[in-house]
Amino acid sequence: MSSSSVLEEIRRAEEFLVVGKGVRRIDALDKVTGRARFTGDFVLKDALHVRLVKSPIPHGRIIEIDAERALSLGPVRFFTAADIPGENQVGYALPDQPLLPADKVRYVGEPVALVAAPDEDLAEKAAELVEVRYEELPAVFDPLEAMERSDVLVHEDRGTNIAEMTRVRKGNVERGFEESDVVVENTYRTGHQEHAPLETEGAVAIPDTQGGVTVIASIQYPHLCQRITARVLGLPHSMVRVVQPYVGGGFGGKDDMGPVVSAMAALVAFKTGKPAVLVYSRRDSFTSTCKRDPSVVRYKTGATRDGRLKAIEVQIILDSGAYANRGPYVLWRATMHAGGPYEVPNAKVDGFLVYTNKVFEGSFRGFGNPQVQFAAESQLDELAERLGMDPLEIRLKNLLRPGSRTITDQLLESSVGIYEAVKLLGEKTGFRAKWREYRRERAGRVRRGIGIACGYHGISTSRGVPDWSNATVILGRDGSVTVETGICEIGQGSWTAHAQIAAEVLGVPVERVKVVGGTSDAPDTGATHASRGSSIGGIGVYVAARRLRERLADAAARLLECDPSDVEIREGRAFRRDNPDDYVEWEELVQAAYGMGYEMSATGYFFLPKGKFDMERGLGYAYPAFSYIANVAEVEVDLETGKVRVVRVWPALAAGRILNPVLVEGQIEGAIAQGMGYALTEELKFEDGRILNPNFTDYLIPTSLDVPEVEEPIYVEDLYEYGPFGAKGVGEMALIPTPAAIMNAVKNATGVRITEIPATPEKVYFALRRAGVVAGE
Amino acid sequence: MRAGGGGIVVRFTLNGREVEVTTRPNATLLDLLRNELKILSVRRGCETGECGMCTVLVDGLPVRSCLMLAPQVDGRSVTTVEGVGDPERLHPVQEAFVEAGAVQCGFCTPAMVLTAKALLDRDPNPDERTVKEAILGVLCRCTGYAKIVRAVRLAAERVAGGVRE
Numbered sequence A: 001m002s003s004s005s006v007l008e009e010i011r012r013a014e015e016f017l018v019v020g021k022g023v024r025r026i027d028a029l030d031k032v033t034g035r036a037r038f039t040g041d042f043v044l045k046d047a048l049h050v051r052l053v054k055s056p057i058p059h060g061r062i063i064e065i066d067a068e069r070a071l072s073l074g075p076v077r078f079f080t081a082a083d084i085p086g087e088n089q090v091g092y093a094l095p096d097q098p099l100l101p102a103d104k105v106r107y108v109g110e111p112v113a114l115v116a117a118p119d120e121d122l123a124e125k126a127a128e129l130v131e132v133r134y135e136e137l138p139a140v141f142d143p144l145e146a147m148e149r150s151d152v153l154v155h156e157d158r159g160t161n162i163a164e165m166t167r168v169r170k171g172n173v174e175r176g177f178e179e180s181d182v183v184v185e186n187t188y189r190t191g192h193q194e195h196a197p198l199e200t201e202g203a204v205a206i207p208d209t210q211g212g213v214t215v216i217a218s219i220q221y222p223h224l225c226q227r228i229t230a231r232v233l234g235l236p237h238s239m240v241r242v243v244q245p246y247v248g249g250g251f252g253g254k255d256d257m258g259p260v261v262s263a264m265a266a267l268v269a270f271k272t273g274k275p276a277v278l279v280y281s282r283r284d285s286f287t288s289t290c291k292r293d294p295s296v297v298r299y300k301t302g303a304t305r306d307g308r309l310k311a312i313e314v315q316i317i318l319d320s321g322a323y324a325n326r327g328p329y330v331l332w333r334a335t336m337h338a339g340g341p342y343e344v345p346n347a348k349v350d351g352f353l354v355y356t357n358k359v360f361e362g363s364f365r366g367f368g369n370p371q372v373q374f375a376a377e378s379q380l381d382e383l384a385e386r387l388g389m390d391p392l393e394i395r396l397k398n399l400l401r402p403g404s405r406t407i408t409d410q411l412l413e414s415s416v417g418i419y420e421a422v423k424l425l426g427e428k429t430g431f432r433a434k435w436r437e438y439r440r441e442r443a444g445r446v447r448r449g450i451g452i453a454c455g456y457h458g459i460s461t462s463r464g465v466p467d468w469s470n471a472t473v474i475l476g477r478d479g480s481v482t483v484e485t486g487i488c489e490i491g492q493g494s495w496t497a498h499a500q501i502a503a504e505v506l507g508v509p510v511e512r513v514k515v516v517g518g519t520s521d522a523p524d525t526g527a528t529h530a531s532r533g534s535s536i537g538g539i540g541v542y543v544a545a546r547r548l549r550e551r552l553a554d555a556a557a558r559l560l561e562c563d564p565s566d567v568e569i570r571e572g573r574a575f576r577r578d579n580p581d582d583y584v585e586w587e588e589l590v591q592a593a594y595g596m597g598y599e600m601s602a603t604g605y606f607f608l609p610k611g612k613f614d615m616e617r618g619l620g621y622a623y624p625a626f627s628y629i630a631n632v633a634e635v636e637v638d639l640e641t642g643k644v645r646v647v648r649v650w651p652a653l654a655a656g657r658i659l660n661p662v663l664v665e666g667q668i669e670g671a672i673a674q675g676m677g678y679a680l681t682e683e684l685k686f687e688d689g690r691i692l693n694p695n696f697t698d699y700l701i702p703t704s705l706d707v708p709e710v711e712e713p714i715y716v717e718d719l720y721e722y723g724p725f726g727a728k729g730v731g732e733m734a735l736i737p738t739p740a741a742i743m744n745a746v747k748n749a750t751g752v753r754i755t756e757i758p759a760t761p762e763k764v765y766f767a768l769r770r771a772g773v774v775a776g777e
Numbered sequence B: 001m002r003a004g005g006g007g008i009v010v011r012f013t014l015n016g017r018e019v020e021v022t023t024r025p026n027a028t029l030l031d032l033l034r035n036e037l038k039i040l041s042v043r044r045g046c047e048t049g050e051c052g053m054c055t056v057l058v059d060g061l062p063v064r065s066c067l068m069l070a071p072q073v074d075g076r077s078v079t080t081v082e083g084v085g086d087p088e089r090l091h092p093v094q095e096a097f098v099e100a101g102a103v104q105c106g107f108c109t110p111a112m113v114l115t116a117k118a119l120l121d122r123d124p125n126p127d128e129r130t131v132k133e134a135i136l137g138v139l140c141r142c143t144g145y146a147k148i149v150r151a152v153r154l155a156a157e158r159v160a161g162g163v164r165e
Ligand code: FES
Pocket: B043, B044, B045, B046, B047, B048, B049, B050, B051, B052, B053, B054, B055, B064, B065, B066, B067
């Protein structure tokens, strides 16, 4: 049986035992009892503690590094680029990023050297005493300026500060605008966002007896970590073993930082023969890890009188900071999602990724998409206003449906549930009536408003780049089930979803299944990013479990003396469908199958078919499927302080089968809080490239008192043929439309459009003043 | 408490057991618990009193152990999540966290559980606002707090048999 026909069969099944249920997390007990171990907990005896020596300047040549005073403190070891035995290169999309720079530094906070000592205080002191002499170079901080300049180059060898350009050319935008009755044009700006996982980045490296190294680290992709670490050490991949313990939040950042921090710790372990521990301080985590790319988005939209979108022309500028890292892929994603989940017949999108002398940017939940959806969804409300329509109406007119084409001209045949989701959401929230009422009222110091915004997100990697899934499932002689996968558990619950998939297919209770994940010992399953952990990652588990189930059905048929097709396995028992009293217990069955010579382990490899993509015109097959989301937000704006309080959010999700509603709700609630922080308070402040607020007192992530009520989500289960049981991705979704939903609500409350986030009280207050909503002094 | 050979001896009750340890006078309670006593559920999120990950109970009240010096607990009683319950006998707060889906990455969970327990010990019947105020000092980046608040109220319901609206 081919794997796709198996998927088809399961997708159609209506009744599940475990899938779709709020099954308890398999790691919950470890976590509530405090037994869960995180990277920093693995401090072995005689381990060396590693500290970073960081650049205090944004741009300059390294003239000399003097560690004499540091070394005189005691048993201190010291490492620079010159100590790297392999290739000093950790760049992701482009080979532009050294692990430790040999010639010049490009941002304040860039690690230039490592110091290691047997105790933390000593390492700390020694790091402070390392003296680095620089020849300072002029620096650029503003991406718009950096684009134009060729006299100040962050990377001289590239000859320009533009790291990547992308484009989409669909239809004819000139004609589209001519045919439009209204055209709206605005510029939107978004700021940096720090991931702020409560567990900072970290790695523990342990040398092994064969000259290799084992790395325990806070990561999102063990095999990438293995490849980069091996490259830096000049070892074959097989000599580097990577294991994730529990990870205290990732949100994308640890996908990028995991390999870097691992390679640093591994370098120390490799050179000294001792275990090395590198755990970033909170300050390091602010100054020296990637952030969400700030953006400037110029957006022009045209529509006919009856509200049909005719054309968009969009320019996206992403500030990449000192290195490209994932930037080119972030930019591609932003570019291809620039239209929003709507039918737009004519689209011209240009993207630019620009180097500046600031901390580098990287993966963060949403991956370029929140920036453009903020612009696209704000535009739509402005357009509606000009047309005298309400925000719901204009969306319902233009939303993608099965049979629609995206702005890259990809045909969406099925699994497009956004229209239904928005319709239901409008009804549930009484959106129209509230929106009209708040707009009419607009009185008093505290104004109430309601806003809606949609989003979509291609699951899996962009531009038709092939994707795959892989996993191993092993049945023990005692009937226990082990799932091995490279997918990481970073809090989102993918291992629980994996256990559910295996349990469902095999017909055993979830408690029987143990998931060993996040390790390079498992097959390479790709990264835990792009909302692919449970969706794409789960397919491999599904395929492997399915193979075992066929063998078990065979074995059971021999025991029950019937045909394999008459065997049912569920809840830990195999029985004859026509006579459930004639059964064998699971353990017995597995043992018997072993005795009969069946192989009781199986791998599940699955290659995800994709279509063609034309890079020149940015047209073609962008993603195998999209997940969809719509949020309605209700806010209160205090006119005197400019403070925006988000009172309530109603989410609606069309992400295929909901494998575990409790986990999905958790993802939605967390993403809304993070999206609200991004929209309102999380402002990274810079002065000459230096971060002024590298701490939680001045960089404000939402607390328990800041977060809104999140209503129970509406689910439209628009099943997807290649997802396990029809599931698509969930993790990133609810963050994506949150900033626009909030700003659209602010507009409804005050009549003022905020085009720049974070919309801190100060910014809102001055915008209200400029618009004359509040009087100036 | 007495000083000796470069260190200082601190005696206190840790999760119901008497302990006596020698530590540096300027060591924080966090260092003492994690490094000397290997209580790894007490976590380091910032070391500057901003995140709440290092919360423990001192004489029943939540304290940020990164801000307290180890010698300050001499003669007092310290509770970490290990002293609250174990997998065989979960505390009602832990049970509620599991059931309500209040756990994601789990890094903040011990601090949240301890803070919630301290709250319920003095106010068995907290309203939603009170719960939110109690956990204000403990950050969580994963959950958006919704299920944590629900879990605390669920635990209250179970222990006290009712909650105010
Ligand atoms: S470690 Fe953050 S408050 Fe103590």
